Amino acid sequence: MPDRKKVLLRLDPAVHDALARWAGQELRSTNAQIEFLLRRALDDAGRMPKEAGVIPRRGRPRRSRPEEDDSAEEPRDGGTPGPAEE
Template structure:
């Protein structure tokens, strides 16, 4: 009886496709130094890190090959969140707008 509860609860949570782990997978990738340099230059030209460029290229290749998993989320956006669309709203823009109106 006691074996059912731990195994059952763990197996159920692993089988749930909608629930993905929050952490991103870490992968050690060995590259030819010239390939890495070219990739880093390309990433810099597109204002991405080398890691983001690799993920972008892998996602593009998976999509073109028809192998992109359905549950794959978008690439996480880095940096500051976008500004609020409604500048007159008091909900989210209180800190930045109070200094301007004085």
């Protein structure tokens, strides 16, 4: 992955606090929230560069779902089969 640019950003403390709260609610860092919002603004304005990469996913990888096997499925009502169902 290419190196990421480091930028010093000066914000009003109230704006930073609001961004930090919003980021926390969306389970992002404040930095990731700022990048997310800047990318959305660029995209909405039609100014997103074609060569811009995707935002890298951070954190633990998602667990893959085990393949579903219909043969091992329990009865849907959760009970055991009755005499007519045997």
